[in-house]
Amino acid sequence: MRDIFRQSKMWHTPSKLKDNYEVVIIGGGSHGLATAYYLTKHHGIKEICILEKNYIGAGASGRNTTILRSNYKTPEGARFYDASVKLYENLSKDLQFNLMFSQQGHLTLGHTDRAMFVMHERAEVNRLVGINTSVVDADEVQRMVPAMQVTDDAEYPIMGALYHPPGGIIRHDAVVWGYARGADRGGAEIHPNSEVTAIHKDGDRVTGVTVNGNQRVNGGTVLSATAGWSSILSEMAGFELPITTHILQAFVTEPLKPILDKVIVSSQMHVYISQTDRGEFLIGSEIEPWTTYRMNGTLNFLQESTRHALELFPQLERARMLRSWAGLCDLSPDYSPILGKTEVDGFLVSTGWGTYGFKAAPIVGVTLAELIATGKTPELIKPFEVERFYTDELVSELGAAAVSH
Amino acid sequence: MSFLLNCPICGTREVTDFAFGGEIVVRPQSRPGERELNAYNYFRANTDGVQREWWWHRAGCRTWFQAERNTSTNEVLWTAVPEITDATQAPVSPVAEARAAGGEELR
The missing domain is CATH 3.30.9.10 (D-Amino Acid Oxidase, subunit A, domain 2)
Incomplete structure (x- = not known):
């Protein structure tokens, strides 16, 4: 009972960045933190840093309307969001934190x-x-x-x-905090006020990022989970996304x-x-x-x-x-997400989230963690690769994802 | 934040008067392959800063015009009606070209 009134930190903020990490996650929102959490929990990967340019949960994770659902129109979409809602159902227990779902x-x-x-x-x-x-x-x-x-x-x-x-509906801040605490306890480092200002490549392979214009951080895998800012990061990596x-x-x-x-x-x-x-x-x-x-x-x-x-x-x-x-x-043009590998080797994205990203955080974390750990794209997110726009094989959720249709 | 746009025909109006036509992308000049065509259709620079874009004065003179706007601040720097190009010089669309040639249809 005493703990209720005691100030305790949900996660600690390391004083400085190391030079090398196995995985660098750009964006300290629900998607980035969930991916870090499942990397530590399911795959035992601990050398992870999460770089957030603002405070943790400052972007879309802290600004959404907290609605969870899976009644989508395409079988690909419905299956994907259903898996997410099922994870949300047990997430309070999993994270040992009441998310008030x-x-x-x-x-x-x-x-x-x-x-x-x-x-x-x-x-x-x-x-x-x-x-x-x-x-x-x-x-x-x-x-x-x-x-x-x-x-x-x-x-x-x-x-x-x-x-x-x-x-x-669920408490959206609690989801962010719960995942942040889980990732921190698992060994991942959370760095707020750390803006990525450049992405480094060796040929077609990503090698690391520059933080706040002056610090180089090397990473074997770099994940951009930056929602509305995705195009800025992809431009640094040298390619365009079908995102507005x-x-x-x-x-x-x-x-x-x-x-x-x-x-x-x-x-x-x-x-x-x-x-x-x-x-x-x-x-x-x-x-x-x-x-x-x-x-x-x-x-x-x-x-x-x-x-x-x-x-x-x-x-x-x-x-x-x-x-x-x-x-x-x-x-994204088809109101479905863009997930996984890009044309830059080792540079992954979680983007195209339009108005429906928050409800997908747990399943994005699970599937991207699996992709990072195994190098293979899980079946559930195969329909959502960026490549689909080049071959015109869209997964149109216009009738179910957007408010206007 | 809402903002004002200066319609080259009607003058300054609220943004709600207009329809947004998206950033200006360079149209493929020759007959593009599937990949190039889809890149043109879907992929965007989505600039954080000044970009050139199309606007349509939906609730006014119904003119399509171009604007330069800073997407970081929503400040509109410039608007103008683009010069009308000679219709005979306009690039033929890939679909029309394929139909005229009686060849394979693009998907």
């Missing part, structure tokens, strides 16, 4: 015949790969979410929804009585809504269509997302907004 269920609202058609297709794909997803009608939606306004007399009448019981960087925004209201225990998503209204354990309504929206690296929000987002949230929950009319924020999204 609330598997409350996830509803994607359908407002048109076309949307309902796509939902039936998604439900079928999910059923075939063993994921619990079904289509429910408007009355059932109203029964599940009594507080929501379900009516025909609306700009976007609710015709039904795709119901996904395993979906839910956009901002995605969200806001929370002040804490309110608990009235919502489902995650509500509406593609057409460009809004997703959940109520956190603290009672705040967490409302997210669509990415801005133009590319940018500036993480400032827009008034346009606040106007549109509040308008749509109020159509569904008119009782929030007088709720005050507590804070809003923006994060960078690395969007």
Whole structure:
């Protein structure tokens, strides 16, 4: 009990970098830390350094809307995200840290015949790969979410929804901290305020990186898990990625009585809504269509997302907004991730995460750790190699990954 | 952060008036192979800094124009309507060329 009030550090920060590591991970977010954790746990690799240019969890890991789900449209995508949700289900126990995973269920609202058609297709794909997803009608939606306004007399009448019981929300910071502590205990080094400013190659083989412009660190394998900043790192390594960087925004209201225990998503209204354990309504929206690296929000987002949230929950009319924020999204052309090997030998990427990277952190960690340790790409992530864009074999998740479609 | 764009026809408007057309990529001039064509279709520099890009004044004069914008700050430095090139000199698209030749269709 005494430990509750005692200040203790989750992980320690080494005072300086060594010259050589087996694995150099760029990006101290959920993906980089998870990969380090599973490298130490499953493969016994300890010579790892994680380089984060800001504080740990400063990027997309600390800015997402914490939604977990696996009701994707392609069998490749659905299988991949399902494996991730299953890892999340046992992650608190695995990390010995309460991640407050609330598997409350996830509803994607359908407002048109076309949307309902796509939902039936998604439900079928999910059923075939063993994921619990079904289509429910408007009355059932109203029964599940009594507080929501379900009516025909609306700009976007609710015709039904795709119901996904395993979906839910989790404490995103806790996931980052849990993985950081696990990686640290396993022997990996976590270095915040360490920005990679150059990547070194010997021919087509990566040899190391320069940190903060002055320190050379050698690594046999270099992983870029930098989400929105992926193109900057790949340019240093000498190649282009099929990635564009956009901002995605969200806001929370002040804490309110608990009235919502489902995650509500509406593609057409460009809004997703959940109520956190603290009672705040967490409302997210669509990415801005133009590319940018500036993480400032827009008034346009606040106007549109509040308008749509109020159509569904008119009782929030007088709720005050507590804070809003923006994060960078690395969007790929087919709304599926880009994982694994690149044209530079030893340089791996985890990118193309658009608006769905957080939910994939555990499975990315497991599969990339296996790839680093064995040199072989696991079956689960084979469809997501960057090479698919050169051969035009896309894994289109446009109908299920993006809010707009 | 939202920003303003100076439409070469209409003048300064909010960014919500416009549609973003993406960064300008150099079009393959001769008939490209599959790899080159897909590189042109999908791969981008995604610059953190000043980049040249297409914009469309959707809610105004509906003109396509070019802009130079700093993606780190969203500051728009320059806008102009590109010169109209002679249509007969425009590069033939690979698909049209393949059709005209009656040869294999590109996927």
